Amino acid sequence: MATAARSTGGPSGGDRFISGFGLQVLAGMALGLLLGLLARSLGAGEGEAGHGLAEALRITGSTFIQLLRALVPPLVFTAIVASIARLGELQNAAALAWRTLLWFAVTALIAVVIGIGLGLALEPGLHTAVAAEAAHAPATRGTWLDFLVGLAPSNFLGLAASTKLADGGATTTLNFNVLQILVIALVIGAAALKTGEAARPFLAFNAAALAVVRKVLWWVIRLTPIGTVGLLGNAVAKYGWDALGQLGQFTAAVYLGLAIVLLVVYPALLAAHGLSPSRFFRAVWPAVQLGFVSRSSIGTLPVTESVTIHRLGVPQAYAAFAVPLGATTKMDGCAAIYPAISAIFVAQFFGVPLQITDYLLIVFVSVIGSAATAGLTGATVMLTLTLSTLGLPLEGAGLLLAIDPILDMGRTAVNVAGQALVPTLVAKEEGLLDREAYDGAWTAEAPSASLAGG
Numbered sequence: 431m432a433t434a435a436r437s438t439g440g441p442s443g444g445d446r447f448i449s450g451f452g453l454q455v456l457a458g459m460a461l462g463l464l465l466g467l468l469a470r471s472l473g474a475g476e477g478e479a480g481h482g483l484a485e486a487l488r489i490t491g492s493t494f495i496q497l498l499r500a501l502v503p504p505l506v507f508t509a510i511v512a513s514i515a516r517l518g519e520l521q522n523a524a525a526l527a528w529r530t531l532l533w534f535a536v537t538a539l540i541a542v543v544i545g546i547g548l549g550l551a552l553e554p555g556l557h558t559a560v561a562a563e564a565a566h567a568p569a570t571r572g573t574w575l576d577f578l579v580g581l582a583p584s585n586f587l588g589l590a591a592s593t594k595l596a597d598g599g600a601t602t603t604l605n606f607n608v609l610q611i612l613v614i615a616l617v618i619g620a621a622a623l624k625t626g627e628a629a630r631p632f633l634a635f636n637a638a639a640l641a642v643v644r645k646v647l648w649w650v651i652r653l654t655p656i657g658t659v660g661l662l663g664n665a666v667a668k669y670g671w672d673a674l675g676q677l678g679q680f681t682a683a684v685y686l687g688l689a690i691v692l693l694v695v696y697p698a699l700l701a702a703h704g705l706s707p708s709r710f711f712r713a714v715w716p717a718v719q720l721g722f723v724s725r726s727s728i729g730t731l732p733v734t735e736s737v738t739i740h741r742l743g744v745p746q747a748y749a750a751f752a753v754p755l756g757a758t759t760k761m762d763g764c765a766a767i768y769p770a771i772s773a774i775f776v777a778q779f780f781g782v783p784l785q786i787t788d789y790l791l792i793v794f795v796s797v798i799g800s801a802a803t804a805g806l807t808g809a810t811v812m813l814t815l816t817l818s819t820l821g822l823p824l825e826g827a828g829l830l831l832a833i834d835p836i837l838d839m840g841r842t843a844v845n846v847a848g849q850a851l852v853p854t855l856v857a858k859e860e861g862l863l864d865r866e867a868y869d870g871a872w873t874a875e876a877p878s879a880s881l882a883g884g
Contacts, residue, residue: 738752
């Protein structure tokens with residue numbers, strides 16, 4: 431397999447940025463933590479001394495997430511259409527697609543079983559200091575009916591408008607359904623392949639649009655250290671350590687489950703395929719790090735795809751299909767470990783006994799319904815989908831919302847690692863993996879002109 435796609439020259443400006451990216455993000459986390467603690471100590475409430483600082487942190491973090499969200503619709507559409515076009519270049523495209531989906535399900539199954547085991551062993555719902563008065567049903571919830579109906583696009587762009595009445599007038603906002611955009615892109619991509627020669631100009635335009643979107647997204651990614659200051663600082667200023675302490679056993683269970691999947695299950699699968707786990711983690715570290723601070727699998731998509739191709743040696747034609755698909759449907763953290771432990775927590779907290787059929791339902795929801803998370807920040811939809819399927823009180827989700835941003839960082843990091851892992855395993859099984867790239871032909875200092883989209 432040709433390896434010319436990897437950078438062979440000296441470090442460019444973008445390369446030098448990447449080489450110091452980890453330190454910049456860590457510095458941002460440290461600064462955000464300090465500023466958040468300062469705002470909380472001064473008083474973050476309205477009229478208090480630390481309110482201005484807390485608001486500045488909130489606006490900084492929310493603006494960064496808004497910039498990522500603004501690029502999600504064009505990124506998902508163009509990436510999926512381009513991935514289908516490239517997948518059509520492979521002779522064994524159908525086999526690769528089915529094997530990818532199979533590994534998505536297998537790893538999700540392993541993760542949810544680990545989540546159930548930890549929930550039963552640690553009993554986080556019986557060891558919590560959170561008050562029952564904190565229970566309330568979240569404004570956003572998921573049901574199977576909404577999930578299934580949501581698969582059918584309501585319009586070509588997958589957009590929906592909502593209007594809220596408030597004092598002084600009405601506010602109308604536009605929202606997008608990533609799952610609908612995914613469906614639209616899959617259909618249009620498949621139709622373009624079937625159309626043949628007449629669709630070539632469209633596919634060429636789509637590829638150019640994807641390159642432009644990736645370049646803009648790379649500019650946003652450069653702001654990650656600043657966004658990290660706001661996101662982490664706001665979480666600390668708003669919640670402090672009180673909520674985390676009240677849900678300490680639950681938090682420990684979730685992060686322990688994430689650690690087991692990331693540091694035990696994934697390395698075991700790599701070793702079983704004759705691949706070095708240490709090289710895998712060294713390769714995917716930029717994507718995992720960005721996923722941790724941005725809390726968005728889709729926002730991390732270009733970096734995940736780039737490291738999968740250029741550092742792990744997965745063919746571009748296949749990675750361009752598997753990674754975008756994984757960014758919207760492959761969620762071992764958000765859709766497997768977290769809802770499993772959360773459902774058991776809620777059942778234990780409210781004293782609702784669970785039967786073997788309930789645990790099987792948790793497995794089913796986690797393996798089949800993970801697309802409901804749609805690669806965005808937060809996992810409320812998946813959590814409420816699980817609770818409603820089990821007949822558990824939706825108010826239980828309100829108990830966990832206070833620490834969701836802290837948990838979401840770890841969940842997304844695991845999601846991103848899994849989105850790079852599955853294409854690597856499938857490429858190895860199909861004899862497509864470039865072992866020279868995987869075993870370290872790239873360097874840590876100059877890996878990534880491609881990460882910048884150029």
